[in-house]
Amino acid sequence: MTLKSYTGGLLVAMLIFAQGAYADKWSDQFPHIKNTGDIPGACSYEATSKKDYSGKTLTISTHAVPVMGEPTALHAEQFSKLTGATVDVVHSPAGDLYSKAMVPFQAGQAPYDIVFGFSNFIRDWMQYLAPVPDKYVNMPQMQDVTKAHQGVASWDGQMYQFPVDGDRHYLKYRKDVIDNPEYQKKYKADTGRTLKVPTTWKEYGEIAAYFNGWDWDNDGELEYGSAEVMKKDDLMYAAFFSRSASYSKNPRTPGGFYFDLETMEPLINNPGFVEALGDWVEATKYVPPGGINFGLGDEINSFGGGQTLFSFSWDDAFVAAMEDGSPIKNKVGAAPLPGAERVWNREDGSWDIGHNQAPYIVWGWAVGVAGKSTNQDMAFDYLCFFANGANHRADIAIGRFGVNPFKKSDFDPQIYIDHQGWDPLIAKSYAATIVGMEEFNTNRVFPLRVPGVFQFTSAVAVGTSKALAGQLSPQEALDEVAAEWNKILDRVGKDVVREAYAVGVKLEDNIN
């Protein structure tokens, strides 16, 4: 072997090794980022290690382990090792996060430097949060965040929540069933319809009902049509808005999805929402036994465990299904939420016929720094470190972490193929689904972000759960919700709610 060929071979081997392992001094110390190594940036491991917060203590209120609680604690430990800071992490159930922060906020105290919650808390929390400083807003890491999620984290152009997570609802389905030629033939023979990824909620219901209650994956267990979040007070209202968006978000009638912005009349009981609730009541027939008591965890376990054909909600169920060790890895597909064959036109008081689809950029995890915190610099550095390139890339690969794509760079399917072993077709459909919702669709619905948002969503949960339980018809249930919404408007003040709602409507109506 000549020296030239030896050197050439060595170089090729080094390149291959460097490409495959990404090892660097940081990934040796922090195995969490072993797939990528440190990724350069203002808050990279390298940059963060140059800060010295020895003797200082950062206190964080976050969710219980694992969803968001686990990455918070993990990055706290890493941050502590890198900077010498002491980081105390306090975990609470999801339902307590709001009051855990709000009670001291209202009392003028700051027991927590950083508070985790949901992005739709923003209107209630923003007056107690420190705005995200310009140096973070303008850095390349933040510029990579999609416009939609910058909007979700901001209030009227001012960013109050540091983006660490991106959320949207989309359809997840069993690709091995829907693409199976035998089942396609059987479905056609039995129903006269074509088996395909559903593009309307009616198709979703028909296919789910057909595949309900029999062993279609031959594992000796019964499978069911759909897993959905139907448990009262457990995020069910978000599932209802997902089902309602296509029936009620009419691109020809801007000016409000939840309320008519001009009159502040609740739209929640219009025929679009009623049709969606009617579909949802039907869905109780094709969910697994006990399905109307399924919370988010049950939905993730049910679909991720291969129990159902369909599911729709946050990314977690999809990522869990695609993790190593999942029985259905590379057997699932992602697609936009189903649409509707008609959409309610509230101006004409009639249905507009034609396919309509509206993505729901649902609220997700959000985090802010308390305005009264005396450690704001350290707190923002921690958040910036949390969401740095290497941590983010590693976090989105772990379903239980609850960290989902919100950066433009997340939409490259190659990262899921290279680092997570996803089938290329699935990775491409996943990336195309989320990029389509984030960047291209202009008929999006954003979460309700108004004062006292919990009162409004709680009323929706109570009303819709009565309909699912058969206590009221869909129309009666939503009339009850609308009446409750009117009472809340009277209490909080129509103008106060309108002013806040207008900010969300601007996002929905694509007004910059």
Add this chain to the structure above:
Amino acid sequence: MNFKHKFAFLFPGLFVLIGILIFPIGFMIRLSLSSWDTFYPGLDFIGIENYVRLFTDDSRFWESFFRLSFLSVTTVSLQYIIGFSLALMVWRDIIFKRFFRVLFLIPMMTTPVIMTVIWRTFFHESLGPVNDILSIFGIAPPWLTNEHLAKVTIIIVEVWQWTPFMFLLLLAGLLSLPKEPFLAASVDGAGPIRKFIYVTFPLMAPISIGAIIIRLIEASKIMDTVYVLTSGGPGTSTETSSYYIFVKGLREFQFGYSAALSFTYLIIMIISLTIISKLLVKLLIKK
């Protein structure tokens, strides 16, 4: 001795009483007269507006109250019957008496929330072991998703958790009974049933009333079981007063209104439990 000095000795107890009882109740009453919520934090004064809303425009609270009454009375009655039976069983000289006495107390020693999570797993309709076993017989009851059965499930969990408390009080009562009346009954030729009806039960009446009232007070606060098992669903079919107050206060952050609900609930409970205890005394303790 200076007369005023005597009162100085009352101050420590008085301060404790004011700190842990009078002040919280006073603050709750004041809070109930305010509109404190997410958007308007502070003790403004809105008069009895919250109470007017409660009595004229909140059927959900009253429905939850009647549901609570049903659940409390049913669970406590079952706890009393089962607890008394178990106490009678281990009161006698049976084999492994000590073992059973400890065994029957175990549910009470466990943490209610954790046990309810375990019960929820048991009753999970598609993944839980209860329906797995029942499916052998071709049945799979919708434990948590049928509005009637969900109540039954809550009753099962509550009875399992708190019967040992009733058992403990009643066993203590049985062990403290005098032996003479039983000897006299035996001399008169009374059998076990007659002895129970004419001796044991009447002698146990004061203890029974105490145990029932204590359990009714506790049962009227059913919250964690509902929260974990059903979140008040399906629909509102298992929502109880305390769960509803929790939702209004800590979920919807309507502090002022939830204080009005709490105070009203407190008054109703004081009145109804006083009436119940008087009725029980009249019924069970014959002059």
